[in-house]
Amino acid sequence: MADAGWPGCSKSLKGVVLDMCGVLYDSGEGDGVSPSVEALKASDLQLRFCTNETQATREKFVAKLQRLGFDICVSEVFSPAPAAVAVLKERGLKPHLLVYDGVLPEFDSVDKTNPNCVVIGDAAEKFSYQNLNEAFRVLINLEKPVLFSLGQGRYYKETDGLKLDVGVYMKALEYACDLKAEVIGKPSPMFFQSVLNDMGLQPSETLMIGDDLVNDVGGAQHCGMKGIQVRTGKYRASDEKHPTVTADGTVDNLAQAVDLILGQRGH
Amino acid sequence: MADAGWPGCSKSLKGVVLDMCGVLYDSGEGDGVSPSVEALKASDLQLRFCTNETQATREKFVAKLQRLGFDICVSEVFSPAPAAVAVLKERGLKPHLLVYDGVLPEFDSVDKTNPNCVVIGDAAEKFSYQNLNEAFRVLINLEKPVLFSLGQGRYYKETDGLKLDVGVYMKALEYACDLKAEVIGKPSPMFFQSVLNDMGLQPSETLMIGDDLVNDVGGAQHCGMKGIQVRTGKYRASDEKHPTVTADGTVDNLAQAVDLILGQRGH
Numbered sequence: 134m135a136d137a138g139w140p141g142c143s144k145s146l147k148g149v150v151l152d153m154c155g156v157l158y159d160s161g162e163g164d165g166v167s168p169s170v171e172a173l174k175a176s177d178l179q180l181r182f183c184t185n186e187t188q189a190t191r192e193k194f195v196a197k198l199q200r201l202g203f204d205i206c207v208s209e210v211f212s213p214a215p216a217a218v219a220v221l222k223e224r225g226l227k228p229h230l231l232v233y234d235g236v237l238p239e240f241d242s243v244d245k246t247n248p249n250c251v252v253i254g255d256a257a258e259k260f261s262y263q264n265l266n267e268a269f270r271v272l273i274n275l276e277k278p279v280l281f282s283l284g285q286g287r288y289y290k291e292t293d294g295l296k297l298d299v300g301v302y303m304k305a306l307e308y309a310c311d312l313k314a315e316v317i318g319k320p321s322p323m324f325f326q327s328v329l330n331d332m333g334l335q336p337s338e339t340l341m342i343g344d345d346l347v348n349d350v351g352g353a354q355h356c357g358m359k360g361i362q363v364r365t366g367k368y369r370a371s372d373e374k375h376p377t378v379t380a381d382g383t384v385d386n387l388a389q390a391v392d393l394i395l396g397q398r399g400h
Numbered sequence: 401m402a403d404a405g406w407p408g409c410s411k412s413l414k415g416v417v418l419d420m421c422g423v424l425y426d427s428g429e430g431d432g433v434s435p436s437v438e439a440l441k442a443s444d445l446q447l448r449f450c451t452n453e454t455q456a457t458r459e460k461f462v463a464k465l466q467r468l469g470f471d472i473c474v475s476e477v478f479s480p481a482p483a484a485v486a487v488l489k490e491r492g493l494k495p496h497l498l499v500y501d502g503v504l505p506e507f508d509s510v511d512k513t514n515p516n517c518v519v520i521g522d523a524a525e526k527f528s529y530q531n532l533n534e535a536f537r538v539l540i541n542l543e544k545p546v547l548f549s550l551g552q553g554r555y556y557k558e559t560d561g562l563k564l565d566v567g568v569y570m571k572a573l574e575y576a577c578d579l580k581a582e583v584i585g586k587p588s589p590m591f592f593q594s595v596l597n598d599m600g601l602q603p604s605e606t607l608m609i610g611d612d613l614v615n616d617v618g619g620a621q622h623c624g625m626k627g628i629q630v631r632t633g634k635y636r637a638s639d640e641k642h643p644t645v646t647a648d649g650t651v652d653n654l655a656q657a658v659d660l661i662l663g664q665r666g667h
Contacts, residue, residue, distance in 0.1 A: 256529075257529060258529050261528055261529065262524060262525050262526070262527040262528065262564070263525070265527075265568075266561075266562075266563060269562070269564055269568075270561060270562055273555070273562060287575060287576050287578075288540070294537060295533075295537055296533060297529070297532060297572075297576055300575060301572045301573075301575055302572060304571045304572055304574070304575040305564075305568045305572040306568075307571075308567060308568055310554075311554075
């Protein structure tokens with residue numbers, strides 16, 4: 134169990150998981166890191182992508198990245214909506230959805246009549262008083278209310294400013310109904326485990342690279358993976374002295390992380 | 401300190417505080433209890449009214465009750481908005497308001513330029529994604545963010561169903577900004593104390609009658625007052641075996657409470 138530190142651990146790695154927004158691209162800037170993705174793909178490492186994006190289907194999201202020059206396909210991308218669909222089917226639950234219109238097609242295969250649970254995503258403008266009331270009434274009328282939240286983010290940055298994220302509305306409904314939501318997506322261990330399962334790797338063989346210290350780095354570490362933070366996206370200088378989460382390494386950007394990893398492996 | 405139980409304590413009472421919605425009237429039914437208010441007024445007891453209503457000014461609210469036949473005037477009514485105005489002025493704070501339009505006139509005398517705090521009330525339909533984002537951005541840009549919440553209710557009942565109350569949005573903003581709101585209104589001890597101050601009475605001389613076990617009864621008891629619950633309004637049978645709050649007495653309605661109180665006092 135002699136765990137090598139970062140970047141020494143790179144030698145024993147078999148897989149890398151990349152967060153997308155803030156790592157692959159940053160507020161619209163797409164170039165600069167696509168060669169890093171190509172370099173990882175050309176290596177003997179397995180590569181997966183992992184996002185809490187819930188405003189679009191993976192198809193749409195991946196198409197956008199392909200247009201930005203990324204070599205990426207839908208089956209490599211893990212996002213909360215398909216993970217939620219799997220959970221719903223496994224448990225025979227029929228959801229009332231409060232999600233962004235763009236992600237609705239992910240739920241096409243799910244029976245939504247007579248809902249017996251609620252799923253909320255980053256619904257943005259759809260988080261109206263009326264829509265939140267509707268979700269609340271579904272929950273409060275259930276004998277055993279179940280709320281799934283696609284992520285638990287507080288807020289994110291768009292070109293026109295900070296926007297409230299799904300976690301805020303999760304807390305609202307938790308308080309209204311006196312319940313605890315089940316979070317699907319990062320930092321849920323189940324979510325990271327599904328990526329590991331897909332790669333057929335152990336946590337100790339896998340490295341997560343993200344810009345979100347708590348959800349990317351902390352979530353991965355909680356599963357036994359290594360977690361590296363990039364100084365792009367939602368990175369803040371204060372992350373480097375965070376009270377509970379310490380990244381295994383911090384790098385300026387994805388390109389630097391990939392250089393270090395592949396350099397250690399003698400590429 | 402030989403505290404008589406209920407209704408025995410009635411003999412030593414000097415004042416009664418009544419919650420309004422759910423006690424004086426219940427989903428539109430106004431009659432039946434206005435004679436009880438008259439009987440209290442005709443007694444030697446002081447009487448005040450105390451509400452977490454934040455959708456209208458006290459003037460409008462009282463006018464509605466007068467039309468329903470209640471002998472009641474504005475100076476007898478304590479509600480969160482004027483209490484908030486007093487706190488804002490005392491602390492030199494300028495609020496960004498996220499409240500129902502009907503209550504805005506209560507804040508007429510307050511400087512709202514360059515806000516350095518946020519006040520939220522039961523804003524109902526005004527709790528849009530955009531408006532909540534605006535309040536959030538004010539808070540997150542303050543060096544020391546201050547959030548006041550006019551009450552902390554989870555939900556209330558209207559003729560067309562259950563509606564989310566201000567507490568739900570308080571929790572949302574608390575999570576978004578990683579802060580703790582200051583609650584103004586029931587069950588805040590400061591709020592009950594302001595009613596006691598107005599009557600010039602000690603808590604032990606005063607009885608609160610409400611339909612909300614936690615906010616009315618529990619809040620009053622926390623201040624040293626006695627708290628009686630009526631089985632009207634938002635009363636639920638489960639309140640009578642609540643894990644943390646036990647009313648000093650439970651009665652079917654205000655009329656029964658007043659009969660018992662005045663009966664004990666030999667009226």
